[in-house]
Amino acid sequence: MMKLFIGNKAYSSWSLRGWLACKLSGLPFEEVVVPLYDEAWEKRREGDEFAPSSGKVPILWDGDDIVVWDSLAIVEYLNEKSGGDRFWPADTAARAMARSMAAEMHSSFAALRREHSMNIRQIYAPVPPSEAVTQDIARIMQLWAQARARHGGEGEFLFGDFSAVDVMFAPVVTRFITYQLPVPRFAEAYMRAVINHPWMQEWIGGAQAEEWVIDKFETPPQLG
DSSP: OEEEEEOOTTTOHHHHHHHHHHHHHTOOEEEEEOOTTSTTHHHHTTSTTTGGGTTOSOEEEETTTEEEESHHHHHHHHHHHTTSSSSSOSSHHHHHHHHHHHHHHHHOOHHHHHHSOOOTTOOOOOOOOOHHHHHHHHHHHHHHHHHHHHHOTTSSBTBBBOOHHHHHHHHHHHHHHHTTOOOOHHHHHHHHHHHTSHHHHHHHHHHHHOOOOOGGGOOOOOOO
């Protein structure tokens, strides 16, 4: 059976992506939650199971010889392993757009990540975002609107059915909710669909049950 190492469910956005990818694959896997930044963190991340990723999570082991780290690589590995028909839209144009959006999510939006870290257990009072975050939000809204208009069809998600691109944007949805960031109405409907997805509800339940608290991720946003 595959084994997926993840960080705290309350805080680890990349772990959420890797875990959702495993769920989307339909393949059995064991999850191992590793508390981030506790007293044993530095020693733990030097272990053989974490060595290929330099101690970062998520990291997926498939048997003793196959190891995949980085969420987007996990998505692509599981897409191949599960038959290639679960993760990306069937239509060629939609699939090209979905892959481009997932890659942009993977490499972009540094201000949003830096200033609004994931904390799935909190909802803070709204504070006007910085100009850099405002620009990130505008670009994300542009991507979401284009996907929904071109390829959303009758489904609730960006390309109709829940897919890899929704996996990549799911932590963004949690950030928008946690910090009550301003989004247009069409985005609110998409965000409800993501947050109400059974897999997201399972993850949120796991986060609520965790006892660990990392203070640096518990600071409410401040007015600039």
